[in-house]
Amino acid sequence: MTPATALEAVEAPSPAAYVLEACDVSLSFGPTPALRGASVSVAPGEILAVMGPSGSGKSTLLHCLAGILVPDSGEVVFDGRRVDTLAEPERSALRRDRFGFVFQFGQLVPELTAEENVALPLLLGGARREAALREAREWFTRLDLEGLERRRSGELSGGQAQRVALARGLVARPDVVFADEPTGSLDSLAGEHVMELLTNSARDEGTTVVLVTHDARVAAYTDREIVVRDGRVTTAPGRAS
Amino acid sequence: MTVPLALLGLLEREPSHGYDLKRDYDTFFGRGRPLPFGQVYATLGRLARDGKVIAETEPGAGPERKRYVITEEGVSDVETWLAEPVQPEPHLQTVLFVKVVLALMSGRSAEGYLDAQRAAHLDRMRELTGIKRTGTIADALLADHALFHVEADLRWIDLTTARLSALAEEVGA
Numbered sequence: 001m002t003p004a005t006a007l008e009a010v011e012a013p014s015p016a017a018y019v020l021e022a023c024d025v026s027l028s029f030g031p032t033p034a035l036r037g038a039s040v041s042v043a044p045g046e047i048l049a050v051m052g053p054s055g056s057g058k059s060t061l062l063h064c065l066a067g068i069l070v071p072d073s074g075e076v077v078f079d080g081r082r083v084d085t086l087a088e089p090e091r092s093a094l095r096r097d098r099f100g101f102v103f104q105f106g107q108l109v110p111e112l113t114a115e116e117n118v119a120l121p122l123l124l125g126g127a128r129r130e131a132a133l134r135e136a137r138e139w140f141t142r143l144d145l146e147g148l149e150r151r152r153s154g155e156l157s158g159g160q161a162q163r164v165a166l167a168r169g170l171v172a173r174p175d176v177v178f179a180d181e182p183t184g185s186l187d188s189l190a191g192e193h194v195m196e197l198l199t200n201s202a203r204d205e206g207t208t209v210v211l212v213t214h215d216a217r218v219a220a221y222t223d224r225e226i227v228v229r230d231g232r233v234t235t236a237p238g239r240a241s
Numbered sequence: 242m243t244v245p246l247a248l249l250g251l252l253e254r255e256p257s258h259g260y261d262l263k264r265d266y267d268t269f270f271g272r273g274r275p276l277p278f279g280q281v282y283a284t285l286g287r288l289a290r291d292g293k294v295i296a297e298t299e300p301g302a303g304p305e306r307k308r309y310v311i312t313e314e315g316v317s318d319v320e321t322w323l324a325e326p327v328q329p330e331p332h333l334q335t336v337l338f339v340k341v342v343l344a345l346m347s348g349r350s351a352e353g354y355l356d357a358q359r360a361a362h363l364d365r366m367r368e369l370t371g372i373k374r375t376g377t378i379a380d381a382l383l384a385d386h387a388l389f390h391v392e393a394d395l396r397w398i399d400l401t402t403a404r405l406s407a408l409a410e411e412v413g414a
Contacts, residue, residue, distance in 0.1 A: 053403060196374065216395045217388060220366035227356070229402075234352075236360035 018077075019044040019208050020176060025064055025074035025084075026231075034060040035071065036231035039241055042176075047199055047209040049219035052228035058212045059180055061228055065210060066099055066178045067091040079175065096124055100169035100207075102198070104181040107165065108153040114164045115140070115149040121172040139167035143197050159190030166194060170201055177202060179211040183218050195221040244276065245284050246322045249293060252311040253319055256297070259285055259307065272383065285309055293318060337394065341401060345409045355402045362395045 020042040027035045034057045042048050042065075052058040063069040064076055067083045070091075076083040078098070083091065095101075100121070108117045115136045122132035140146055143163045153161055162182065169177050182198065183191030199221050202209045211222060219225050226241060227234050235241045244266075251257065251265050259281050267275040285307075288294045293315035296307040311319075337358065344351035369391070372384040401408070 053399070216363060216366055216392050217370075219363060220370040220388070222367075225360075225363055227359070234356060236356040239360055 018042060019079055020065055020210070021075075021077045022061065022065055022071075023075045023077070025061070025071040025076065027060060027064060027069060027071045033231055035064065037074070038064075038228065038231060038233045039074075040065075040226055040233050041241065042208055042210060044175075045203075045206045045208055046224065047202055047222040048211065049222040049225040050210060050212045050228060051214065051216075051219055051225050054214070056228045057231040058228040060231075061233075062178055062180055062210060062212050066101070066176075067094055096121065097172075098175045100172060100174035100177040102162075102165050102169040102177065102179040102182045104184040108156075108161060108168075110153050113150050113152055114145070114156065117153070117164055118167040118171050120168060125172060136167070136171055139171055142201065143167050144193070157190075158186050159193060162186060162190070162194050163197060166198055166201075170205070170207070173205060174207060176208045176210060179209060181213055182211065183213070183215065188217075191215075191218065244280065245288055245293075246319060248281070248284055249288065249311060249315050249319050250323075252294060252309055253316060256308050256310040259309070262309070269379075288315065337398070337401075341405075341408070342412050345405070345412055351405055351409075352402060355398050355405075359395060359398045359402075362391050362398065365391050366395070 018041040022038060022040050024037045024039055025035050026033065026037055036057075038057065038061050040048075040050075040061070050058045050062060060069065064071050064084070065078075067076070067078075067086070068091075070084055074084070078094070083094065086094065108114070109120070112120070115133055118136035118139055119127075119129075119132035122135060123129065127135075137149060140149055143166060145160065145163055145167065148156060148160060148164070151160075153164075156164065162185070166182070169179070177198075179198065183194050186194060195218055198209065198211075201207070209222070211218070213219055224240070233241050247266060247270055248262055251262055257265075259278070262285075263276050263278060263281045266281075285294065285296070289296045289309070292312055294309045294311050296309055299306050299308055340354060341351050344354050366388055369384040369388045373381045373388075376384065
């Protein structure tokens with residue numbers, strides 16, 4: 001645990017009120033500002049949609065929250081601990097041990113089988129191969145993937161590959177899953193299947209989810225949405241940011 | 242008006258009593274808005290007057306116990322109605338649009354109004370998604386129909402939000 005942050009000093013939330021927060025976060029890519037004082041607070045177990053037009057900064061905000069990018073200014077706090085001030089090896093360990101990731105195009109390792117892909121986070125965390133594969137296989141049942149354990153990514157449909165990626169994001173039972181357009185490459189039915197499984201699994205496990213999407217039908221599976229516009233979080237009157 | 246034609250369509254399966262028609266209508270099409278008995282019998286009365294159905298009084302039963310049978314003319318009406326595409330409504334003067342223009346003209350925050358509207362639309366989409374997740378296939382398909390319509394409004398809200406400054410110029414705000 002790090003000392004109390006400026007954010008806590010100002011807003012004084014109860015310790016369990018939020019698991020993840022960005023406060024007044026700004027980040028530019030060269031001369032181009034991507035985030036201009038974005039703030040968001042995510043409660044434990046909450047499933048949050050981050051929406052907004054293309055180029056609004058929603059993916060950049062997700063990357064800052066996940067410790068992939070370091071903001072130029074502002075604070076990112078996870079579980080009471082400043083993320084933005086950590087050195088890269090510590091942020092890397094945080095991402096590996098506490099976070100899960102699901103991206104638009106699955107990004108499975110093509111040389112590995114589906115079950116090896118799912119087991120990857122456990123193997124990177126130091127689990128023994130057999131134990132990791134055993135745990136990975138349990139997710140094939142949960143995510144309607146039975147029989148596909150030995151397939152490689154080229155032998156899976158888009159929906160199957162994305163469910164394998166989902167299993168990989170959830171297998172290490174992370175505190176927070178970050179999903180960037182997880183249904184963006186799928187048709188409506190396959191996308192709904194992925195959202196159904198993602199939200200059911202997250203609710204079963206108590207996992208917090210931060211999900212970037214431009215699709216309102218996907219956002220409708222979440223508990224709450226924020227809208228990023230021109231690098232800032234805008235919220236409807238009466239809504240929390 | 243779809244109620245008379247829906248009742249005719251239900252009668253095409255087999256002759257029925259008013260009570261059974263109401264029950265089937267509520268089951269398949271009511272969705273929380275059951276048809277009042279008064280409306281069922283008034284509609285059947287008009288359909289009988291217009292020759293679309295025949296009301297047969299059942300022997301030994303009270304005068305209100307009637308069994309309705311669809312006529313050939315009634316069948317023909319149902320057939321014509323089913324074959325006719327529903328008029329796509331362009332909604333060129335939506336309440337949303339009027340509110341946005343008036344907000345701009347009066348110097349109020351059109352963006353704030355659109356954000357509130359967007360949140361209300363997403364809340365409705367959450368409710369509909371909940372119905373999809375827990376209901377029958379029929380519930381899910383009806384919820385999908387509603388979802389696509391609400392989503393269309395929401396996309397218009399997003400587009401309008403992105404074009405607010407241009408619209409403000411055009412309406413002289």
